Amino acid sequence: MPVNQQILLDNRPAGEALASNFKLVSSPIPELADGQVLVRHHYLSLDPYMRGRMNDSKSYAEAQPLGQVMIGGTVGEVLQSRHAKFAVGDQVVGMGGWQQYSVVCGTDLGALRKVDTSQVPLSAYLGAVGMPGVTAWYGLVKIIAPKAGETMLVSAATGAVGSAFGALSKARGCRTVGIAGGPDKCQYALDELGFDACIDYKLHANAASLSKAIKAACPGGVDGYFENVGGMVLDAVMSRMNAFGRIAVCGMIAGYNGAPLPLSQPALILVRRLKVQGFIVSEHLEIWPEALRELGTLVATGKLRARESVAQGIESAPEAFLGLLQGKNFGKQLVKLV
């Protein structure tokens, strides 16, 4: 039996997260008990929510315990099974964490799910047809509730959530505009992801300048906004929201490391009669099947061609994760483990 390389959270960040917050260790793989399944991970998913888990503060999710394997979504293949529902060779998605192998109880609700890779590649179950895709679906369908012809805007547009949001918004007949960092990402949003326009926030030093660029890209104003970043971008978007606009708040990555970033003009919530609503997709499991069906179809039919950034080897996970927090990734950030 090979050893299992794992990455633990070793200590909590004081401000910015650092590679030294993590620790690589090797552990033996235990014998399976009845009902357990051994999975070899092919890909590990890296996602911004993990930064929140690294803090000890009372937050909306449980803190990641120190000295334990970092949590994270994984896809892989069943190597051994002592559970009737799973056979050797099954391809599965789960929450295996930052490690090469995991031993899972096959009965735990949602711990392990078999997936069909005939039309959707295995890695997509961590992105477009996984938690990030469902996140985009929930924010768009359940909070923003777009009408055809409205203008939808999303920040971090080429990321896993943003690219799914773009395809879902286009499928509903909306003008679909992205915000991304750098000319390459913006070009990709237009050429490959089907966005109608994309704004490079790095060209703008302040909210007023970014607000002008949003006006140019959204001449009819913004009806729905999917928030992944917060800070200056949110201030700029707020100034361009139409009356009765809806803002789905999924992430505020800009404020994860330091002092809270204020919102400059909350009175716009009243003046424009906005609805601003935060959500966590794991609290809405009832919508996952419907969302995954639509997302799977979009991927299988080529309407959602989400890009991936793939780091190689478990030891590369910490640096890849820190790069994700700084926007260095381009598309869904994965770590390939085989």
Place this chain on the structure above:
Amino acid sequence: MPVNQQILLDNRPAGEALASNFKLVSSPIPELADGQVLVRHHYLSLDPYMRGRMNDSKSYAEAQPLGQVMIGGTVGEVLQSRHAKFAVGDQVVGMGGWQQYSVVCGTDLGALRKVDTSQVPLSAYLGAVGMPGVTAWYGLVKIIAPKAGETMLVSAATGAVGSAFGALSKARGCRTVGIAGGPDKCQYALDELGFDACIDYKLHANAASLSKAIKAACPGGVDGYFENVGGMVLDAVMSRMNAFGRIAVCGMIAGYNGAPLPLSQPALILVRRLKVQGFIVSEHLEIWPEALRELGTLVATGKLRARESVAQGIESAPEAFLGLLQGKNFGKQLVKLV
């Protein structure tokens, strides 16, 4: 025929509103044309929204034109009628403006409505059983959607909107807490308005201190908040919102005069999965009949005993209005014109 004393908006405020922004004039009352009704106003309603109308900025409502009678809700009595629907002596509610008399087209939808004063006093149709009451109803019922046993909080608790909110919240089995300025208002909220607790914001110099007081008054946290003031109060309340809390944004009076007041911790919208929604009650006319029925019953049965601050004479309207903006009123601010 008597002359009609009127108050016009003479010039726009630069920062704080001043008495010199207004001008008192006298005009003759014109002869009625076919379909018109002459109303003698008994009471003029003063409301915070009027401050927004004094600005020229593109806002959510039309600016009050200079040189014209200030807009405002009125109740009164029909003095002359050339409209079949209205007879001399009818008691009516309308938008007669800051003047002693108005000539109204009886056919204009919603311009004039007959009211029954057998169980509800005429002035209440400007407060508890009028726009302020319906405002409280919409925010509570349609945005917050409270469940029995939840904790509801309202700022400006002894004002026209806040006192109606309190009665409506108690009627739904909620723990109902107010925020008001000064010991007299807080005592009144407890003794007469039926609040379970009331916090004197004037005892707190900053949001952290006010937040502690909210925690003491709302030991189970806050599930629904009706926002009338903004600024420090909103920051303090945000910190005490429970997961899945709802904030109905009706007013941000604290920011009406100057620079926009920022919101310190917008990330709480995500962390606590809050819904924050602004609204203007005049855009939801479909709910008025249902809301007015409930509010009328609460007043007629003594369950809503809203206090009034009554200034005497049209010439007192500007000072009474400026006092309202500073929180000097105690309950619904009216001007008695007869």
